[in-house]
Amino acid sequence: MPLLFPLLLFSNVYYNVVPMATASSKIESQGRALLQWKATLQTQHLLNSWTFETSPCNWTGITCRYLLLHPHLRATTITRIQLGEMGLDGKLETLNFSALPSLRDLNLTANNLHGSIPAAISSLSKLISLDLSHNNQISGSIPSSLANLTRLERLHLNGNNLSGTIPREISRLSNLQSLSLSQNFFIGPIPSVFGNLTKLNFLYLSGNNLGGSIPVEIHNLVNLKEFDIVYNNYITGPIPASVGNLTKLNSLGLAGNQISGLIPNELGKLVNLKELYINQNNINGHIPPSLGTIPLSLGNLQGLTDLRLLNNHLSGSVPDEIANLKNLIHLDMSNNSLSGNLPQDLAKGGLLEHLILSNNSFQGPIPINLKNCSNLVRVRLDRNQFTGDVSLSFGVHPHLYFIDMSFNKLSGTLSSSWGKCLNLTSFEISGNMISGPIPFEIGQLSRLQRLDISSNNMVGEIPREVSRLSYLFYLNMSNNHLSGTIPAEFGNLASLQFLDLSSNNLSGTIPVQIENCLKLSMVMLSRNNLTGVIPFQLGNLNLHDVLDLSDNLFTGEIPTQLSKLTELQKLNLSHNELVGGIPSSFQLMRSLTSIDLSYNFLDGPVPQNNIFQKAPIEWFIHNKGLCGEVHGLPPCAPSSWGSRDKKITHRLKVIICVIIPTASLLFLLFLIAAIILPYCKRKKHTATETAEAVNGGIFTIWNFNGKEAYKEIIEATENFDDKYRIGVGGCGTVYVATVSSGETFAVKKIQKIEDQASEQAFRNEIQALTQIRHRNIVRLYGFCSTNQFNFLAYEYMERGSLGAILRSERAIELDWIKE
Numbered sequence: 001m002p003l004l005f006p007l008l009l010f011s012n013v014y015y016n017v018v019p020m021a022t023a024s025s026k027i028e029s030q031g032r033a034l035l036q037w038k039a040t041l042q043t044q045h046l047l048n049s050w051t052f053e054t055s056p057c058n059w060t061g062i063t064c065r066y067l068l069l070h071p072h073l074r075a076t077t078i079t080r081i082q083l084g085e086m087g088l089d090g091k092l093e094t095l096n097f098s099a100l101p102s103l104r105d106l107n108l109t110a111n112n113l114h115g116s117i118p119a120a121i122s123s124l125s126k127l128i129s130l131d132l133s134h135n136n137q138i139s140g141s142i143p144s145s146l147a148n149l150t151r152l153e154r155l156h157l158n159g160n161n162l163s164g165t166i167p168r169e170i171s172r173l174s175n176l177q178s179l180s181l182s183q184n185f186f187i188g189p190i191p192s193v194f195g196n197l198t199k200l201n202f203l204y205l206s207g208n209n210l211g212g213s214i215p216v217e218i219h220n221l222v223n224l225k226e227f228d229i230v231y232n233n234y235i236t237g238p239i240p241a242s243v244g245n246l247t248k249l250n251s252l253g254l255a256g257n258q259i260s261g262l263i264p265n266e267l268g269k270l271v272n273l274k275e276l277y278i279n280q281n282n283i284n285g286h287i288p289p290s291l292g293t294i295p296l297s298l299g300n301l302q303g304l305t306d307l308r309l310l311n312n313h314l315s316g317s318v319p320d321e322i323a324n325l326k327n328l329i330h331l332d333m334s335n336n337s338l339s340g341n342l343p344q345d346l347a348k349g350g351l352l353e354h355l356i357l358s359n360n361s362f363q364g365p366i367p368i369n370l371k372n373c374s375n376l377v378r379v380r381l382d383r384n385q386f387t388g389d390v391s392l393s394f395g396v397h398p399h400l401y402f403i404d405m406s407f408n409k410l411s412g413t414l415s416s417s418w419g420k421c422l423n424l425t426s427f428e429i430s431g432n433m434i435s436g437p438i439p440f441e442i443g444q445l446s447r448l449q450r451l452d453i454s455s456n457n458m459v460g461e462i463p464r465e466v467s468r469l470s471y472l473f474y475l476n477m478s479n480n481h482l483s484g485t486i487p488a489e490f491g492n493l494a495s496l497q498f499l500d501l502s503s504n505n506l507s508g509t510i511p512v513q514i515e516n517c518l519k520l521s522m523v524m525l526s527r528n529n530l531t532g533v534i535p536f537q538l539g540n541l542n543l544h545d546v547l548d549l550s551d552n553l554f555t556g557e558i559p560t561q562l563s564k565l566t567e568l569q570k571l572n573l574s575h576n577e578l579v580g581g582i583p584s585s586f587q588l589m590r591s592l593t594s595i596d597l598s599y600n601f602l603d604g605p606v607p608q609n610n611i612f613q614k615a616p617i618e619w620f621i622h623n624k625g626l627c628g629e630v631h632g633l634p635p636c637a638p639s640s641w642g643s644r645d646k647k648i649t650h651r652l653k654v655i656i657c658v659i660i661p662t663a664s665l666l667f668l669l670f671l672i673a674a675i676i677l678p679y680c681k682r683k684k685h686t687a688t689e690t691a692e693a694v695n696g697g698i699f700t701i702w703n704f705n706g707k708e709a710y711k712e713i714i715e716a717t718e719n720f721d722d723k724y725r726i727g728v729g730g731c732g733t734v735y736v737a738t739v740s741s742g743e744t745f746a747v748k749k750i751q752k753i754e755d756q757a758s759e760q761a762f763r764n765e766i767q768a769l770t771q772i773r774h775r776n777i778v779r780l781y782g783f784c785s786t787n788q789f790n791f792l793a794y795e796y797m798e799r800g801s802l803g804a805i806l807r808s809e810r811a812i813e814l815d816w817i818k819e
Contacts, residue, residue, distance in 0.1 A: 027064070027076045031056035033099035034078075041090035043112075061086070067102070077102040084109040084131070091115035092138075098123045107131045109156070116140030117157075122148040133180065134159035141165075142181075147172040158182040158204060166205075171196045180204040182228065187211070190229070195220040206230040206253065213237030214259075219245040230277060231256035238262070239278070244269040251275040255308065263288050263314075273304055279332065280311035287338075289319040306330040310356065314338055323348060332356040334380065342367055353377045358404070360384050366393035366410075375399055382406040382428070390434065391415040399423055406452065407431040414453075419444040426450040430476065433457055438477075443468045450474040454500065458482060462501075467492045478524065479503040486525075491516040500524040502548065507531065510549075515540045526550040526572065534573070536561040548572040550596065558602075560585050567591045574619075575599040582607055582626070598622055605636040710784050712739040713747055713791065720749055736796060745781060746794040766792070 034056065038047050049060045056078060057064035063080035079102055088111040097103075097120045104126055114137035121130075122145035130152060132138060138160040146155075147169035153176060162184040170179070171193035178201060186208040194203070195217025203224060211234035218227075219242035227249060229235060235257040243252070244266025252270070255277040262285040263278065270276075287309065304325050310332045317340030318333070326349030334356045341364035347355070352373045358380040365388035366381065376397045382404040389412035390405065401423045410432040418427065419441025425448060434456040442451070443465025451469070454476040461484030462477065473495045482504040490496075491513025497520060506528040514520075515537035522545040523538075530552040538547065539561030547565065550572040557580035558573065565571075566589055574596040581604030582597065589595075592611045599622045606612050606620065606628030617632030627636040716737035717724045727734040732750035739745070766783050779795040 027056060027078070030078045030099055031059075033096040034059075034062075034081075037090075037095040040094040041088055043087055043089045046086050046088060063105075065102070079103060080105040080107075082107045083111070086111055088113065092121070092132075093118045097121050100124060102126055105129045108135070110134040112136070113138055117143055117146070117162075119143040119145045122146060124149065125151070127152055129154040131156040132160070133157060137161060139163070142167050142170070144169045146170070149173065151175060154178045156180040158184065160184055162186065166191055166210075168193050170194075173197070174199065176200055178202040181208070183207040185209060189213075190215055190235075192217045194218070197221065198223065200224055202226045204228045206232065208232050210235055214240055214243075214254075216240050216242050218242065221246060222248070224249060226251040226253075228253035229257070230254065233257060235259060239264055239267075239283075241266045243267065247271060249273055251277075251306075253277040254281065255279045257281055259283060261285075263309075268301065271301065271303070273301055274327075275306035275308075276304065277306075277308045278312070279308045282313060283309075284313040284315070286316035287314060287319055287322070287333075289321045301325060303327060305351075308332040309336065310334040312336055316340070318342055318346075320345075322346065325349075326351070328352055330354040333360065334358045336360055338362060340364075345369065347373055351375060353399075354379075356380045357384065358382045362386060364388070366390070366405075368393055371395040373397070377401060379403045379405075381408065384408050386410055388412075390429070390432075391417075394418075396420045401447075402426045404428040405432070409433060411435070413437075414439050414442075414458075416441045418442065421445070422447070424448055425471075428452040430454040430456070435459070437461075438463055438466075438482075440465045442466060445469065446471070448472055449495075452476040453480070455479040460484075462487055462506075464489050466490075469493065471495055473497045473519070476500040477504070481505060483507070485509075486511055486514075486530075488513045490514060493517055494519070496520055498522045501528070503527040505529060509533075510535050510538075512537045514538070518542060522546045524548040526552070528552055530554065533557075534559055534562075534578075538562060539564040541565070543568050544591075546570045546572075549576070551575040554578060557581075558583055558597075562586075563588050565589060570594045572596040573600070578602060579624075581605070587612070595619055597626075600624075602626055606630050606633065709782060709793075710786075713737050713745075713784070713793065717747065732791075737793075744796045746796045748792045748794065750790045750792075 035050060035052070038044055038050050047060060049058065056062055057076065061081060061083040062078055063082070064076050065079040067075045067077055078100060081103065082105065084107045088108070090113060092113060093115055097118070101123070103124050106124065106127060107129070109131045110133070113132070113135040116139060117132065122143070125148070127149050128151055130149070131154070133156040136159060139162065141164035142157065142162060144167045147167070150173065152173050155173065155176060156178070158180040163186065165188035166181060166186055168191045171191065174196065176197050177199055179197070180202070182204045183206070188210065189212030190205060190210055192215040195215065198220055200221050201223055203221070203226070206228045210229065210232040213236055214229070218240065222245065224246050225248055227246070228251065230253040233256065237259065238261030239254065239259060241264045244264065247269060249270050250272055252273060252275070259278070259281040260283060263283060265288045268288065302324065305327050306329060307325070308330070311334070314333070314336040315338065318338060320343045323343040323345035328347065328349065329351055330353060332354065335358070337360065339361040342362055344367050346367040347369045350369070350372050353375050354377060355370070356378070362384040364386065366386055370376065370393050374397060377399050378401065383406070386408040388410065390410045391412045394415070396417050398421065400421045402425060404426070406428050407430070410429070412434065413436035414434060416439045419439060422445065424445050427445070427448060428450060430452045434453070435458060437460030438453065438458060440463040443463060446469070448469050449471050451472060452474065455478070458480040460482065462482055464487045467487060467489035470492070472493055475496060475498065478500045479502070483506065485508035486501065486506060488511040490511060494517065496517045499520060499522065502524045503526070507530065509532035510525065510530060512535045518541065520541050520543060523543060524546060526548045527550070532554065533556035534549060534554050536559035539559060543565050544567045547568060548570070554576040556578065558578055560583040563583055563585035568589060569591055571592060571594070575598070578600040580602065582602060584607055587607035587609035590609065595611065595615065596619050598618060598620060602623040603625035604627070606626055608629065613629045615630055617630060620626050620630060620633060627634045716739050717735045720735055724735040724737065725733055726736050726746070732748050735747045735749060737745050737747045766780070781793045781795065783792045784790065
């Protein structure tokens with residue numbers, strides 16, 4: 001007995017030590033396999049915790065589990081490897097999968113792994129989840145041996161470069177609940193044997209090159225919650241009516257294919273459906289009422305939150321039953337042929353965020369329930385035929401960032417409430433019949449980037465508050481009835497790239513502050529009443545596309561600074577009143593494809609570069625005297641450009657030669673006057689009047705107070721009243737004027753005409769009468785010239801004129817004899 005006890009004790013020690021050693025060597029062999037794989041990676045530093053000195057169970061991304069090998073024995077083994085989004089760079093082929101028989105979860109998503117999926121991965125017989133998604137560089141085909149992983153519930157290979165056909169063997173993975181093969185390069189049909197995967201909840205096949213039709217066996221996937229085959233491009237045929245059996249579906253994505261036929265009424269059975277994407281296909285016909293009705297036999301779709309029918313060939317009207325979808329958040333029916341009025345109860349749930357109905361033929365008013373949708377984010381109603389007052393359908397929408405209602409038949413005015421939609425980045429309502437002024441509250445939209453209110457009936461001035469929109473890069477107010485001037489504050493729009501104010505009634509000048517808008521690429525101000533000269537500051541901009549100032553009233557010469565716009569493609573200065581020549585520096589504008597200078601008063605030669613020499617005559621017609629190598633223009637005289645330059649140089653020389661001597665002479669005269677003037681003042685009091693004066697009372701030709709005489713004449717004739725008129729001649733009217741001194745004069749009033757000849761005749765008469773002395777010629781006492789008329793003051797003859805006497809009865813026949 002004493003020997004038996006030590007023997008039994010030794011036996012117990014043996015059985016405890018040996019299995020423990022075996023268990024320890026198992027975890028060590030697994031760790032050794034992982035370290036060997038690490039050594040092949042390009043990014044080993046990302047796994048610094050993986051060393052021989054520490055247990056694999058303490059390494060980054062490794063999870064261990066203690067397995068019971070015997071009632072008294074436990075073993076440690078690796079069950080999970082989770083290294084997603086680590087940035088690992090290497091191949092899967094270098095990993096010894098057979099060393100990891102207990103692995104249940106392998107997650108290597110979002111790394112930089114490359115190469116193919118090795119067939120040896122099938123040795124992971126206990127694997128439940130395999131995620132190799134979003135590595136981008138894993139290529140080749142799916143090995144058919146993958147079907148040996150019969151315990152697999154989750155297989156995600158999406159976001160790689162996998163190719164070939166989808167192996168039918170995957171249908172043997174009967175425990176699969178989630179299968180994602182999207183965003184690869186798979187070809188061929190969707191395997192019909194997928195109908196065997198009856199436990200499947202999620203099937204993602206989008207973004208491949210799959211073709212063929214949707215297999216009818218899909219109806220067996222009764223547990224399916226999400227089915228996504230969008231953007232495969234080659235899936236054809238109709239939507240199988242059997243899809244109606246998938247009553248647990250939350251999301252059905254069929255968009256971006258070539259699916260045709262009608263929308264089956266059976267979709268109305270999908271009572272749990274929240275997202276329906278059948279856009280961008282060839283589906284035709286009408287929208288079935290069953291999508292919105294609540295028939296007892298079909299259930300209802302009131303849980304639907306996302307309905308996308310865009311880019312198909314749908315026609316007809318939208319059924320009123322769509323209004324029953326109270327939980328709709330996203331509704332997109334754009335780019336179809338739908339018509340008629342929208343259900344007025346649409347969006348009555350008030351949850352709508354996205355409403356996209358553009359490019360249809362909808363009519364009638366916009367549903368008024370939109371006014372209560374405070375969560376609106378994006379609205380596109382453009383290119384329809386909506387009518388009615390736009391202000392009735394919208395209110396304050398604090399989350400709205402984009403709205404486009406262009407090209408409809410909307411009327412009414414723009415409400416000031418738009419100024420409270422503070423998240424708006426794009427507001428477009430062009431091509432309607434909106435009237436009234438632009439609300440100044442628009443200036444409160446500090447995030448606005450696009451503003452297009454063109455082609456409406458808007459009136460009034462452009463609010464200066466628009467200049468506060470510091471992010472605005474697109475501004476189009478063209479084709480309205482706006483008046484007033486272009487605000488100088490527009491120079492604050494530092495982000496502006498596109499400016500179109502054409503076809504309005506704007507007046508005044510172009511503000512020079514526009515030179516601060518250095519990002520401008522296109523400026524269109526045509527068909528207004530803008531005046532003044534073209535600011536040379538426009539040449540400081542970076543215009544690339546268009547500068548159109550045509551059909552205005554600009555005067556002066558074309559600024560030579562415009563030639564700095566060397567990247568400009570189109571320049572239109574036609575139908576103005578510009579004078580002078582085309583700057584020769586325009587030949588440096590080599591990017592021009594079009595330049596229209598017609599209907600001005602330009603003269604001189606056309607610049608000598610390719611765009612001008614090949615230009616049509618229409619660009620230059622109706623000017624004063626343009627010439628050059630353009631078909632239809634007369635040739636220029638030799639060295640026209642040189643002669644023009646010489647003329648400019650000659651003018652400068654003449655100016656210099658005239659100004660310098662003149663300035664010197666004036667300075668000399670000033671010195672002489674400063675010396676002589678005091679002496680003259682002293683002599684004035686002692687000098688005697690020696691000049692011979694013509695005695696005429698208040699008038700003398702050589703010495704009289706003109707202002708006083710003018711005042712006397714106006715008062716004496718009561719501003720030339722007809723009662724003082726004594727005669728009318730071919731050149732004026734004669735009045736009698738008795739001044740305060742008692743003297744009487746005959747005043748001849750001559751109406752002033754803007755004619756040099758008439759003015760010269762007046763001066764000639766004065767000169768003749770002041771130089772001639774004859775007893776038979778009446779004496780001239782003085783004259784006055786004003787802006788409205790001229791008058792002469794003569795000696796008054798009481799018996800009238802010679803002509804009057806000859807025509808009267810008092811005339812006596814003269815006995816003159818002609819010899």
